[in-house]
């Protein structure tokens with residue numbers, strides 16, 4: 378099939394690469410010329426400086442013959458003559474939800490796309506095509522898209538919702554073998570088109586529903602996951618911080634021994650970051666606000682705020698419990714990405730922590746195996762830029778610091794105890810991921826003070 382992807386970010390580039398690997402002819406269009414040039418180059422280093430995802434560069438390189446990345450509208454228009462399905466993989470940030478549709482990225486892109494769609498097949502628009510959203514959108518967006526396209530004169534098309542569930546760091550793996558494929562369609566013709574695209578998957582994975590159901594499933598699924606994490610932060614994790622003698626790992630093992638209580642989400646950390654959980658919950662809250670649903674709104678709000686509180690509380694514990702004054706201190710920030718396996722720093726706890734450390738007068742030595750560059754770029758031309766040094770390795774970041782904050786669960790951070798033991802004391806370890814849990818006793822005995830999520834303060 379001929380597939381056009383609009384938006385070649387984490388979702389679009391991954392989807393394009395995986396569909397090309399299953400034999401489809403794929404063209405991915407994006408307005409970011411620099412990103413497109415890097416993706417089209419097929420060079421691993423250039424691809425990964427934009428999007429680091431295990432195997433992504435490799436799959437793109439392997440399937441160059443039927444995978445094209447372009448920022449040229451003319452090339453997109455040529456491809457449209459034979460396109461069977463268009464996937465919209467555009468950004469849908471929470472801050473745009475308050476804007477009228479015309480001012481949101483998705484609809485701005487659609488306006489330009491509709492002009493191109495009207496030109497296809499020598500302006501006859503004779504070939505039917507399906508436009509499916511992979512972006513996470515408010516409930517009812519597919520309907521709105523249909524109206525907008527019709528308004529702009531587009532003909533012979535269907536609109537569906539085929540939400541994406543990939544997890545960054547495992548994007549290729551998830552996309553090649555998803556748990557389920559939500560096929561949100563309004564006709565059997567559209568259902569068949571989407572099923573044909575995913576013909577390499579078992580049909581038992583297909584969940585056919587309306588576009589509205591599909592949009593709701595994506596938002597509600599993310600909220601289930603988000604609320605489970607925040608519940609662990611605010612209840613299980615908090616009890617383990619407040620009541621001396623409780624050990625988070627023991628409580629975790631005991632709880633999840635019940636098969637009805639899933640392991641996923643029952644870990645404590647400093648923040649549930651990334652570009653999706655918070656904004657998808659805000660998206661639901663916005664919908665709830667339009668209805669009479671007091672507890673729904675309060676519950677949604679509590680989860681969003683509970684996540685923010687977790688990070689603030691973690692940072693404040695350094696001042697309240699360890700009595701640290703950050704002014705003039707050098708802090709090693711270990712992990713700038715929102716999770717391991719990616720270079721994505723969107724929604725990462727490292728960003729607010731950097732702002733707070735700047736306000737409190739500290740200097741930062743940051744290290745991340747993949748996300749150092751993205752982190753640095755986030756603060757380009759901002760006041761925080763001058764307090765940040767991005768280091769090449771973890772030893773360099775730890776050298777001559779007064780405290781370290783572990784923000785990301787990169788596997789290498791589990792093995793830094795021996796390096797920390799060499800550092801000059803007094804020294805504060807702030808473990809936002811419980812990466813060093815197995816060594817807390819040893820580090821504490823050696824005189825290091827520890828603040829860890831899910832443990833009471835351990836003074837050195």
Ligand SMILES: NC(=O)c1ccc[n+]([C@@H]2O[C@H](COP(=O)([O-])OP(=O)(O)OC[C@H]3O[C@@H](n4cnc5c(N)ncnc54)[C@H](O)[C@@H]3O)[C@@H](O)[C@H]2O)c1
Pocket residue numbers: 383384385386387388389406407408409412466467468469482485486511512513514541542543544545652653
């Ligand atoms: N990243 C994830 O883990 C993930 C997972 C599931 C769903 N989603 C959803 O998928 C959507 C995309 O997320 P993402 O992480 O890939 O975002 P992204 O920011 O990485 O990618 C979006 C891309 O769209 C491009 N773009 C913006 N305006 C454009 C236009 N007018 N025409 C063409 N291209 C344009 C941008 O340049 C960017 O490359 C969002 O709705 C998100 O909520 C993301």
